[in-house]
Amino acid sequence: QQQVKQSPQSLIVQKGGIPIINCAYENTAFDYFPWYQQFPGKGPALLIAIRPDVSEKKEGRFTISFNKSAKQFSLHIMDSQPGDSATYFCARLSGNTGKLIFGQGTTLQVKP
Amino acid sequence: NAGVTQTPKFRILKIGQSMTLQCTQDMNHNYMYWYRQDPGMGLKLIYYSVGAGITDKGEVPNGYNVSRSTTEDFPLRLELAAPSQTSVYFCASSYEENYEQYFGPGTRLTVT
Numbered sequence: 001q002q003q004v005k006q007s008p009q010s011l012i013v014q015k016g017g018i019p020i021i022n023c024a025y026e027n028t029a030f031d032y033f034p035w036y037q038q039f040p041g042k043g044p045a046l047l048i049a050i051r052p053d054v055s056e057k058k059e060g061r062f063t064i065s066f067n068k069s070a071k072q073f074s075l076h077i078m079d080s081q082p083g084d085s086a087t088y089f090c091a092r093l094s095g096n097t098g099k100l101i102f103g104q105g106t107t108l109q110v111k112p
Numbered sequence: 113n114a115g116v117t118q119t120p121k122f123r124i125l126k127i128g129q130s131m132t133l134q135c136t137q138d139m140n141h142n143y144m145y146w147y148r149q150d151p152g153m154g155l156k157l158i159y160y161s162v163g164a165g166i167t168d169k170g171e172v173p174n175g176y177n178v179s180r181s182t183t184e185d186f187p188l189r190l191e192l193a194a195p196s197q198t199s200v201y202f203c204a205s206s207y208e209e210n211y212e213q214y215f216g217p218g219t220r221l222t223v224t
Contacts, residue, residue: 006154042218043116043216043217043218044155044202046212046213046214089154089155093209099157099170100145100155102156
């Protein structure tokens with residue numbers, strides 16, 4: 001079973017800080033690396049996604065960095081706000097199976 | 113559009129009981145999925161469907177059954193509930209396999 005390893009498990013930052021969440025994957029063919037955001041009591045929702053032919057993607061304060069040679073990708077949240085407090089999941093979607101494999105999740109708390 | 117809806121929101125089962133978790137989507141998506149979410153474990157795929165009448169096993173299918181008689185509905189059946197099935201269950205749908213997955217609000221199930 002191909003896995004995605006996510007770290008850290010939890011993260012606390014002050015407002016305005018830049019939390020970074022890292023994910024590592026194994027060597028196989030992937031089409032798509034999405035990040036999902038989940039608030040307590042809600043289902044996950046797509047936040048931002050990247051394909052392996054680009055090294056970085058920005059959407060507002062959220063940036064994905066992709067390092068194909070290291071088989072890693074990271075989520076950076078610029079100028080983090082208390083409203084960003086949530087659980088974040090990285091995932092990979094296999095082009096062969098069309099299935100999403102999720103990382104273990106990172107619970108982020110942004111203190112005011 | 114209501115998106116993906118799930119019922120019930122909460123349920124407590126006794127060991128050995130059975131129940132059906134309901135999932136409905138109104139986006140005319142072909143693909144539907146069932147995941148379970150356990151603390152610190154991310155989301156694990158239980159079953160998925162690529163269209164009405166077609167279902168397949170995911171990563172953790174044991175103890176569960178599914179059916180897909182219509183495009184809109186994808187119920188998950190638990191037979192002989194066990195404490196190991198205590199979890200939060202999410203249904204999701206997507207237009208095609210490489211497209212964004214939309215998640216429902218979840219069903220929190222406790223088996224005692």
